[in-house]
Amino acid sequence: MQQLLIPTDFSENAWNALKYGLELFKKTECTIHLLHVNSIPPYSGAGTSVQAAGENFKDILLKESKISLQELLVRIEKLPANDRHTFVPIALYDYFVDTVKRESETKKIDLIIMGTKGASGLKRATIGSNTGDVIVKVKCPLLAVPEDAAFSPPGEIAFVTDFHIGYDPKVLDTLINMAVLHNSIIRVLYISKKGEELCDEQVKNKDFLDD
Template sequence: MKNILIPTDFSDNAWNALVYGISFYQKTHCNFHIVHVNAINTTASGEAAMYVSPEILETSILAESREQLKALSKKIEQLPLNVKHEFHFKAIYGFLTDQLKDFVKEKSIGLIIMGTKGASGLQSVAMGSNTGNVITKVPCTLLAVPEDATYDKVEEVGFPSDLNLSYDVRILDTIKDIILLKKSALRLLYVSSKGEELSANQLKIKNLFLDYYKEMECTFHEVTGKHIDESVQCFTESRNLDMLIMVAKNLNFLERILFRPTVEKISYHTKVPFLVIHE
């Protein structure tokens, strides 16, 4: 049974991510762990802003969160019944990424699903910093769902790569599992800044990809553009992709797609969900 963690702040955005995840895995046996983390605020120096006694924690902060989780549970019950899904709820207090790391380990979580703030066109907006922190600091595969995304189908999946790093078989199998689950086509994408030819090593990795996915529909695409994030978006829109997959191992490449140098928060401006795979 697949163990999935869905952090929630009870916003519409978080609810949308939850519904997307339930729909995406509608034919899969899943344990959905819905968790609300009452995050500890920090000062500019990085120190905890305040200490909360165990008594106040239980009678006030966590008690309120549990009531909100009960209401969320009733809302989930209004969705179409799926006997393959079980739901578990928990309220936690602490530093967000630390608590999620511990929860992932404790419950053998295979996937985290979180909502993001999207934008239209090429306008860049800051994605929720919480999602950005979890992507970079919690070693667990994460599905980020933009606020306007609704689950319909996943016919085409894009996999942008700079073809500089080879990937572990487990990562390749994770991608294959998604493709087979949804009977999708895989579109490998390489963005060239000046239209230069692939190096011998890049050609080798490209051919390894194509060979590994030869039993399914898999095609290679190369586009030229100065800005990787804009090129990836243009490709996503022109192909009408339903999802993007990226690998956290190549953090530099991932950041060039998701981060802008002038903004500390993640920038993401397409309406398709993206899956970030950790080793």
């Protein structure tokens, strides 16, 4: 059974990423963890009264999040029924990336699915700040779904590499499983400079991918 983690902020972009994931794995038995994180503000209150107010604020946020998650489940129920999918709503109050990392480890997540809207600044304009942070800091395969992307079965998948990275077999298994589901072709793409030859490390990693 696949364990999927889909963070949501209840935006249409997050909804689109969720629908994309459901279509991608519609033939697979999955437990889908729907995670909403109420991020801790970058400051802490001082004093008992402020702390008490903060705790009350946390309770209010979590209550609202749980309601929104139930509304999301109702929206999901309006999609074509799929008895292969089980949904687990999760509402937490914590730092976003830390939470995603912890949940992916404790629940043995096979794949994280996130939308890419929400970029701040040119550097992250293609993926968004939260998605970019998760890619960098969380050791779990992640599928980034571009804003307004419409699902179509992946006929061909491009695996772009410079052969300098030795890949974790779990990451490759996730990719292979996705390809098998849709009879997709995986094409490993390496682009070299003119006259450049592979070093010993690159040859080793290339042979690993061939295997």
